[in-house]
Amino acid sequence: MNRFDYARPASVAExxxxxxxxxxxxxxxxxxxxxxMKENVDRPTTVIDINRLPLNAIEExxxxxxxxxxxxxxxxxxxxxxxxxxxxxxxxxxxxGASPQLRNAATxxxxxxxxxxxxxxxxxxxxxxxxxxxxxxxxxxGVNRIHAILGASDQCIATHPSDMCVAxxxxxxxxxxxxxxxxxxIPIADYHRLxxxxxxxxxxxKPGELVTGIDLPAEDFTQTYTYLKLRDRLSYAFALVxxxxxxxxxxxxxxxxxxxxxxxxxxxxxxxxxEKLLKGQHPSPQAFGTFADALLAGAVGQGENDFKIPLxxxxxxxxxxxxxxxxxxxxxxxxxx
Amino acid sequence: MPTAVNTATYAAVPIGTVPTTLTINGETRxxxxxxxxxxxxxxxxxxxxxxxxxxxxxxxxGACTVLIDERRINSCLKLxxxxxxxxxxxxxxxxxxxxxxxxxxxxxxxxxFQCGYCTPGQICSAQGLINxxxxxxxxxxxxxxxxxxxxxxxxxxxxxxxxxxxxxxx
Numbered sequence: 001m002n003r004f005d006y007a008r009p010a011s012v013a014e015x016x017x018x019x020x021x022x023x024x025x026x027x028x029x030x031x032x033x034x035x036x037m038k039e040n041v042d043r044p045t046t047v048i049d050i051n052r053l054p055l056n057a058i059e060e061x062x063x064x065x066x067x068x069x070x071x072x073x074x075x076x077x078x079x080x081x082x083x084x085x086x087x088x089x090x091x092x093x094x095x096x097g098a099s100p101q102l103r104n105a106a107t108x109x110x111x112x113x114x115x116x117x118x119x120x121x122x123x124x125x126x127x128x129x130x131x132x133x134x135x136x137x138x139x140x141x142g143v144n145r146i147h148a149i150l151g152a153s154d155q156c157i158a159t160h161p162s163d164m165c166v167a168x169x170x171x172x173x174x175x176x177x178x179x180x181x182x183x184x185x186i187p188i189a190d191y192h193r194l195x196x197x198x199x200x201x202x203x204x205x206k207p208g209e210l211v212t213g214i215d216l217p218a219e220d221f222t223q224t225y226t227y228l229k230l231r232d233r234l235s236y237a238f239a240l241v242x243x244x245x246x247x248x249x250x251x252x253x254x255x256x257x258x259x260x261x262x263x264x265x266x267x268x269x270x271x272x273x274x275e276k277l278l279k280g281q282h283p284s285p286q287a288f289g290t291f292a293d294a295l296l297a298g299a300v301g302q303g304e305n306d307f308k309i310p311l312x313x314x315x316x317x318x319x320x321x322x323x324x325x326x327x328x329x330x331x332x333x334x335x336x337x
Numbered sequence: 338m339p340t341a342v343n344t345a346t347y348a349a350v351p352i353g354t355v356p357t358t359l360t361i362n363g364e365t366r367x368x369x370x371x372x373x374x375x376x377x378x379x380x381x382x383x384x385x386x387x388x389x390x391x392x393x394x395x396x397x398x399g400a401c402t403v404l405i406d407e408r409r410i411n412s413c414l415k416l417x418x419x420x421x422x423x424x425x426x427x428x429x430x431x432x433x434x435x436x437x438x439x440x441x442x443x444x445x446x447x448x449x450f451q452c453g454y455c456t457p458g459q460i461c462s463a464q465g466l467i468n469x470x471x472x473x474x475x476x477x478x479x480x481x482x483x484x485x486x487x488x489x490x491x492x493x494x495x496x497x498x499x500x501x502x503x504x505x506x507x
Contacts, residue, residue: 099484235483
């Protein structure tokens with residue numbers, strides 16, 4: 001790990017002031033940043049320890065939603081009684097990720113901002129346009145079993161590794177940020193971005209901006225939902241493909257269905273256009289399959305990850321069935337219902 | 338202004354270090370710590386508490402698990418300076434020869450290890466699991482102990498040992 005200056009601001013305003021500068025990093029739980037620093041992928045000159053900032057509460061919002069403080073640990077969020085009761089999809093997705101120890105340290109803001117686990121991004125001996133702009137992409141034509149099938153560019157095929165964010169995409173969350181130019185709110189769909197020709201930008205945060213919280217609107221997806229995560233091991237592994245579903249079924253037909261995919265793109269993958277195909281349908285393998293084809297339109301394999309396209313299609317159909325039948329995937333008993 | 342650590346308020350503190358107070362296994366100590374020091378390295382090299390093990394050093398194996406304010410954490414991914422004021426329990430603080438913690442006894446009784454390298458992390462993790470109170474069944478213990486790898490493959494006996502202690506406390 002490189003040497004750096006360390007500061008521990010006492011207020012958000014001080015943190016923002018201290019956060020100006022190119023090689024300055026905010027440190028929260030540290031589960032990703034410290035690892036990246038050990039690998040020399042990130043070499044900040046200044047580390048701003050934000051752990052003492054008052055962003056560590058879960059609060060009620062007017063209108064029935066919840067604000068998840070940026071510094072609340074993932075485990076505390078998943079096991080918060082209000083989250084468990086009102087947003088069980090979010091609890092399930094968080095508990096599908098990482099390990100208990102990591103979830104105790106990792107924060108909600110840090111989960112949003114974690115970097116890809118692309119092997120080439122992590123290996124400083126190889127080219128990577130995300131780590132070193134212009135150096136090339138080792139994954140294209142290389143070892144790419146875990147890489148993107150949707151929304152990739154000719155410069156980067158990395159995926160966003162979060163489970164939590166896939167649920168947030170379905171729940172239409174809003175990311176609250178503050179920065180040198182003041183506060184702003186970013187819809188989750190606009191927070192992460194596709195790599196395009198600027199693959200070093202994971203998200204739409206501006207320089208020096210700090211995530212302060214995540215707002216969940218009032219929703220009623222407490223029965224007909226699921227988070228289905230498909231991976232090489234049953235626990236403690238990143239998703240090859242994951243599927244978050246939230247659905248409303250009225251009189252035997254689908255009144256609303258929202259679906260987001262993890263592990264397949266540079267951001268949680270969702271299409272509100274494709275979701276219109278499910279509205280008014282009776283839950284059926286045919287309707288689910290038609291939707292899956294629409295959501296996966298344009299999917300391209302890179303060789304080793306070609307299997308993800310049929311895996312995602314089957315996973316979408318299975319997850320929609322789980323949600324429609326109100327039998328969400330257990331994150332403990334790993335049998336897929 | 339943020340705390341300018343390099344110009345620390347303690348004149349005697351070496352340049353670049355941060356005065357940090359930690360309570361480790363019940364004993365409170367203040368140290369001048371370089372900010373890039375992980376809790377794991379501090380415990381092993383600064384405090385001579387070598388029960389906590391360095392496996393992968395990347396948060397992937399769980400061998401370095403300790404309890405910070407009663408929560409299980411990978412000590413390899415925590416900078417010690419960020420923990421000022423925290424209460425830390427390592428395997429040495431859970432039990433000692435002649436005065437074993439119930440989990441240590443259960444691991445012995447169930448033959449829940451071979452080489453023993455992962456064991457301190459397994460036991461600290463199991464204590465964290467018990468503190469959380471979320472695991473009752475075998476499936477739940479398996480899932481919530483998944484952050485601790487055992488390359489000898491003693492998993493089934495580890496789960497038996499943890500279930501034994503949960504049962505005693507129920």
